[in-house]
Amino acid sequence: MDKALHQMTSVDSQPHPRPSVAAESSSSHMPIAPAEIGIPEKQRQAVVAILNTVLADEFVLYTKSRRCHWNVQGPDFSELHELFQKQYEQLGQIVDDVAERARALDGVAAGSLEEYLRLTRLNEEPTMSYDARGMIAALLADHERLIRSLRQDLRICSDQHGDEGTMDFLTGLMQAHEKTAWMLRAYLR
Numbered sequence: 001m002d003k004a005l006h007q008m009t010s011v012d013s014q015p016h017p018r019p020s021v022a023a024e025s026s027s028s029h030m031p032i033a034p035a036e037i038g039i040p041e042k043q044r045q046a047v048v049a050i051l052n053t054v055l056a057d058e059f060v061l062y063t064k065s066r067r068c069h070w071n072v073q074g075p076d077f078s079e080l081h082e083l084f085q086k087q088y089e090q091l092g093q094i095v096d097d098v099a100e101r102a103r104a105l106d107g108v109a110a111g112s113l114e115e116y117l118r119l120t121r122l123n124e125e126p127t128m129s130y131d132a133r134g135m136i137a138a139l140l141a142d143h144e145r146l147i148r149s150l151r152q153d154l155r156i157c158s159d160q161h162g163d164e165g166t167m168d169f170l171t172g173l174m175q176a177h178e179k180t181a182w183m184l185r186a187y188l189r
């Protein structure tokens with residue numbers, strides 16, 4: 001239903017219209033004002049959809065990094081066990097930041113494993129090698145995949161949706177992944 005029409009019918013359906021706007025805003029039955037942040041609703045929701053895809057990617061990579069932390073073995077066990085922990089902790093913070101960016105745009109943050117698996121551009125790889133080098137290579141490939149995706153996503157946010165805030169946010173994420181990718185790559189050389 002059209003928002004203005006919805007507002008009118010909601011007010012009309014009240015048997016005793018409330019006396020002030022302040023009183024109205026405290027009622028859970030009243031429509032909630034849309035976010036007025038200079039980005040049209042349709043474009044804002046398109047950006048939220050991009051953010052939820054990024055969120056799904058980050059969550060899958062977070063889980064894969066934990067899996068590596070738990071299952072790594074070999075002569076470099078201690079060092080890699082800690083390295084993977086640092087990486088999943090950073091990804092955990094990124095997951096939170098991406099979800100809250102979607103909320104800042106007045107969107108709904110995806111929060112179920114089913115959604116993440118549907119939305120992600122990464123593969124889960126449940127049969128991923130337990131060999132340390134194989135783990136590093138698999139995580140590196142995912143970080144690089146994310147870097148390439150983010151590079152496209154941030155351009156779309158700015159060029160197509162006029163959202164420089166999210167463009168800047170995604171640029172920061174991309175830089176964080178570039179740094180992690182460098183560290184993983186260094187182990188393979």
Ligand SMILES: [Fe+2]
Nearest residue numbers: 069070081085
């Ligand atoms: Fe642990």
